[in-house]
Structure formats: C-alpha cells, structure tokens
Amino acid sequence: MTTTSLEAVIVPRKRGGGRILKQLKGFGWMLVGLAVFLALWQFAASGEESVPTPLDAATTLGELWSDPFANSTNDKGIGLHLYISLQRVFLGFAAAAVVGITLGLLMGAIRPVWQAMNPIVQVLRPVSPLAWFPIWLYIIKDAGVSAVVVVFITALWPTLINTAAGAAAIPRDQRNVAKVFRFGPLAYLWHVLIPNALPLIITGLRLSMGIGWMVIIAAEMLSGNSGIGYFVWNSYNALELDKVVAAIVCIGVIGLALDAVLLRISRRVTLEEVRS
Amino acid sequence: MTIRITGIRKSFKQQDVLRGIDLTIQAGEFVSFIGHSGCGKSTLLNIVGGLTKPDSGSVLVNGQPVTAPGPDRAMVFQNYSLLPWLSLLANVRVAVREARPDWKRERVDEMTERYLTAVSLWEHRNKRPGQVSGGMAQRAAVARAFAVGPRTLLLDEPFGALDALTRSRLQQQLIELWGHESETETVLMVTHGLDEAILLADRIVVMSNPPYQSIRTIIGVPIPRPRHRTTIGHHPAYDEIQQQLVDLLIADHVEELAGAAA
Ligand SMILES: Nc1ncnc2c1ncn2[C@@H]1O[C@H](COP(=O)(O)OP(=O)(O)OP(=O)(O)O)[C@@H](O)[C@H]1O
Ligand SMILES: [Mg+2]
Numbered sequence A: 001m002t003t004t005s006l007e008a009v010i011v012p013r014k015r016g017g018g019r020i021l022k023q024l025k026g027f028g029w030m031l032v033g034l035a036v037f038l039a040l041w042q043f044a045a046s047g048e049e050s051v052p053t054p055l056d057a058a059t060t061l062g063e064l065w066s067d068p069f070a071n072s073t074n075d076k077g078i079g080l081h082l083y084i085s086l087q088r089v090f091l092g093f094a095a096a097a098v099v100g101i102t103l104g105l106l107m108g109a110i111r112p113v114w115q116a117m118n119p120i121v122q123v124l125r126p127v128s129p130l131a132w133f134p135i136w137l138y139i140i141k142d143a144g145v146s147a148v149v150v151v152f153i154t155a156l157w158p159t160l161i162n163t164a165a166g167a168a169a170i171p172r173d174q175r176n177v178a179k180v181f182r183f184g185p186l187a188y189l190w191h192v193l194i195p196n197a198l199p200l201i202i203t204g205l206r207l208s209m210g211i212g213w214m215v216i217i218a219a220e221m222l223s224g225n226s227g228i229g230y231f232v233w234n235s236y237n238a239l240e241l242d243k244v245v246a247a248i249v250c251i252g253v254i255g256l257a258l259d260a261v262l263l264r265i266s267r268r269v270t271l272e273e274v275r276s
Numbered sequence B: 001m002t003i004r005i006t007g008i009r010k011s012f013k014q015q016d017v018l019r020g021i022d023l024t025i026q027a028g029e030f031v032s033f034i035g036h037s038g039c040g041k042s043t044l045l046n047i048v049g050g051l052t053k054p055d056s057g058s059v060l061v062n063g064q065p066v067t068a069p070g071p072d073r074a075m076v077f078q079n080y081s082l083l084p085w086l087s088l089l090a091n092v093r094v095a096v097r098e099a100r101p102d103w104k105r106e107r108v109d110e111m112t113e114r115y116l117t118a119v120s121l122w123e124h125r126n127k128r129p130g131q132v133s134g135g136m137a138q139r140a141a142v143a144r145a146f147a148v149g150p151r152t153l154l155l156d157e158p159f160g161a162l163d164a165l166t167r168s169r170l171q172q173q174l175i176e177l178w179g180h181e182s183e184t185e186t187v188l189m190v191t192h193g194l195d196e197a198i199l200l201a202d203r204i205v206v207m208s209n210p211p212y213q214s215i216r217t218i219i220g221v222p223i224p225r226p227r228h229r230t231t232i233g234h235h236p237a238y239d240e241i242q243q244q245l246v247d248l249l250i251a252d253h254v255e256e257l258a259g260a261a262a
Helices: A002-046 A054-064 A078-109 A111-124 A129-140 A143-168 A172-180 A185-222 A228-237 A241-275 B041-049 B088-099 B105-118 B134-147 B164-181 B194-200 B236-261
Strands: B003-012 B015-025 B030-035 B056-061 B073-076 B152-156 B186-190 B203-207 B215-220
Touching: A002 A054, A054 A241, A078 A111, A078 A143, A078 A185, A078 A228, A078 A241, A111 A143, A129 A143, A129 A185, A143 A185, A172 A185, A172 B073, A185 A228, A185 A241, A185 B088, A228 A241, B003 B041, B015 B041, B015 B215, B030 B041, B030 B194, B030 B236, B041 B073, B041 B152, B041 B186, B073 B134, B088 B105, B088 B134, B105 B134, B105 B164, B134 B152, B134 B164, B164 B194, B194 B236, B203 B236, B215 B236
Parallel strands: B030 B186, B030 B203, B073 B152, B152 B186
Antiparallel strands: B003 B015, B003 B056, B203 B215
C-alpha cells in the first residue's frame, strides 16, 4: 500500500509529463493527416461546381445539426433519420445475436447439427444481403421492417460462424472432465461451452454490428421514406451533394462509435479469460 | 468392485499401443501402473474410465461392461483439467452436483467442503486455478475426484508436477483418504515414481513398449500397512522390489536406445 501511494505522488508527475508530450505529438500528426486529406478534397472539388468543398460540407453539417430532430411531414431532421436507422440496426442485430449464438452453439457442440447446417450456411453466407430485399419487401410490404430483416440476415452469419467455431474448439481436457463427471446439458453449456466460445462470440458480434450498419444504409436507399440511407438518396435526388457528404461523415462517426463499444466489451472479456 | 480387464487391444494409426491386456483387480486393491512414456498407461486408464473405446476386449466392473464414464469411477487427469473460469470450490461443487444428481444440496456441499478441507484448500476455495500453484490445482483435482464418492479412483500421474515435499504430503493424504476416510475402495494409479509405486501399491503393473507384451510383469508389494515413507525403506522386501523395477525399466530403455541407434 505504501509503495503505491508513494508512486501515486512521485511517478505520475514524471511519467504524466512524458505522456502528455506523446499525446500532443500524436495529436499533431493527426492534424497533419487531416490537413492533407482536406487539401486533397478541396483540390478535387474545386474543378466541379456541384461537388461540395470541405467548407460547404462543414457548413451543411452545422445547419443539419442545428435542428436535428425536426419532424415536419417533408422535412425530417438528420438526427431523426439516424435514430431510425440505429433502431433498425439494433433490432436486426439483436435478433441476429440471439439466433446466431443459439444456432452457433448447437452447431459447434453437436456434430450432426454442424453437418446438417454447414452446407446451407456456406451457400447463403456469400449472398449479398440486398439480394434478399425484394423477397422481404414482397412478403412484408413494409420497407422499414424489410430493412430490419435484411440487417438480421446480414448480421447473422458472422455471429453464427464465429460462435460455431468457438464452440467446436473445446479443449479435450475439458470435454473429458465433462464426461467423467457426467455434466448435464445445462452445466456443459454454462461451464464449458459458453466460456470457451465467448471470445469468438464477441468477435462475431462485432463483425455483425459493423456489417449491419453498412447494409442498413443500402437497404434504406432502395426503398422507404425514412432512415439515413433514405436521407442520402433523397439528397442525391435533390442534387444536394453537400448533404450527402455531411451524412457520410455522420455515418462514419456512428460506425466508429459502435465498433468502439463492442471492442471495449471484447477487450474486457479477453482480459477476464486471460486473468482466469 | 472387481474390475476385470480382458483382451484389451488398442491401436492409434498403425501403432499398437495396447497389445492384449488381461488383468483383474480386486475390490479394495491399490494397483500402480508404471512404464516408459508412450507405453499406453493413460490409454488403459481412459479405457477403464470409459472415455476411450478399445478396439477389442472388455472391461467389466462388478460384472457390468463399461461403456461410458460413471460416478463409480472418478478420474484425476495427468494435467489436472480444472475449468479455468471456476473457483476451486465451484470446480468441485459443479462436478459433484452433476455426477450425483440424486444427492441433496446439503450432501453436495458437505462432500465438497470435506475434501477441499482434506487437501488443505478450504481457505483458498475462492481462487481460480490460474491464481494458485500447480500443486494446489492438482490437489483440487484430487478433491474433486474424491468428493463424488467413487468406489474406484483412476489417477493418471496425479502428483507428477509437484515438488517432492508436496508430493509426499499428498501421498500420505491419499493413503488416508483411501484407507478409511472415504468410500473409495479401489485405486488404479499411473505413476513415474518407483518410490511412489512401492509406497502406495499392493501390486505394481509394469508396462512396456514393443517388442514386449503390454504388461511386462506384475510385482506384488508384500509390505504390511500402514506404511510410512520414512520407514518403508527398512523393510527387507523394499530394495529387492526397487531393484526389480529398475532392472525392468532400464533394460527396456537400453533396448529402446539401441533400437533408435540402429
Ligand atoms: N487420441 C490419440 N490419437 C493418436 N495417438 C494417441 C492418442 N492417444 C494416445 N496416442 C498414442 O498412444 C501412445 C500411448 O499414449 P499414452 O498417453 O497412453 O501413453 P502414456 O503411457 O500415458 O505416456 P506418458 O507417460 O507420457 O503419459 C502414444 O504414442 C500416443 O502418441
Ligand atoms: Mg500418460
């Protein structure tokens, strides 16, 4: 205890100074990168009248976020569109997580289930999720719900496949322990299968979330009248490319935030496992 | 519990690991298995445990053929095999609860506490396997096996990774647990330690690699119990048994080396 408090007094000041300098340096290089990027953009945009410059985009972004949740019949705010898209992604993602983890555990743990499902999974997985969209639209009739279903299908595969891989790789020792002490299905699930598969399950979820956020935009562009994808497409039709660019920035930032959250969870899980 | 092993054969990819094993172990007997690495000791134990199917032959426990693991035959594995995310307590308790679904909660808890205490781990019960030494993990695995109240215990080098001091203490604990403090009557134990085999066993089964039979010889240990590691060396039979074992194992080894050189 005494050593830690000593350290707390003495070391951080020294190390803290170094760390701040390092962070400043990193920040500096980030600014350099940003400046080069913006300069290239400016250069590319200056030839063509309709292509927005960085300044145009920034101005539009500011305007859009001055009243993000406006909700009149033909002028919904960008915040509202983003919120609707996020809702759809979460719904589809949650359904994919539940189904993907359940089926993945079954596939990984029970050989015949693997053999029955693997060919189907392998064929369906590479199909572009948008190819399904007409089918869902025809069956469901509602573009918003269809978009959720498309997200579900897209997000299903990474979670399913990663979970199955994790559940299939149980160390022989642990399988033997479960056999000798005759673990029932619940104990096997809870104490052997899930803890072993957990790191890969989280990896799968992270991939699913990323891909889901990508595909929702495309799905919303195809049909419907809400969501950030619709916003992009609508702005294009009105030839407001500055709005398109502003939306792209928002999409990128949100995608980054979603990934950061899942990355955090995955780090925690791996740390737990390493510590044990 | 009489264990009757007849005509067991097992090969892995052209390699004849068990080449006809016949052995009957009486209830209450302590039998040690000794032999060079790779001669099939773990394989034989796994077959008796019901984890591995033999190519041919059978294992009868009280006349019943072994087809799967059961709570009457608990195992301690060569590499302790605790579940890394569970505390030592949970490792034992979950195993007992699953192996003995008919036991009441109190009985499960009582057995768990009794054997964790017996191996001096009760104070450390809330630590995970990764937070304790190899010896403590090994002891937890021993406690887990005893706590399910098996009539037969199958031990695969349970003290292999331990320092000499801990090992001798655990050997003593094992004798006591087996002798009167548990329901366990019969013990089959794989070991690399000659001293350990003589100290613990009624009979020592010496196993060999080809060209010999899988069971090279069986040596009886006619030293009366209670035995103690400090005094057992004085018994007139001790040196003779030890010499016999050394000769068998060395002869094997020399032959192996010669084979490798040729
Ligand atoms: N599942 C398996 N698949 C293929 N070969 C195996 C398998 N299990 C054991 N073997 C082989 O069978 C032989 C005997 O293995 P076993 O583990 O029974 O030896 P052992 O006598 O216990 O050795 P050790 O003293 O090193 O533990 C070895 O050559 C090993 O490579
Ligand atoms: Mg072995």
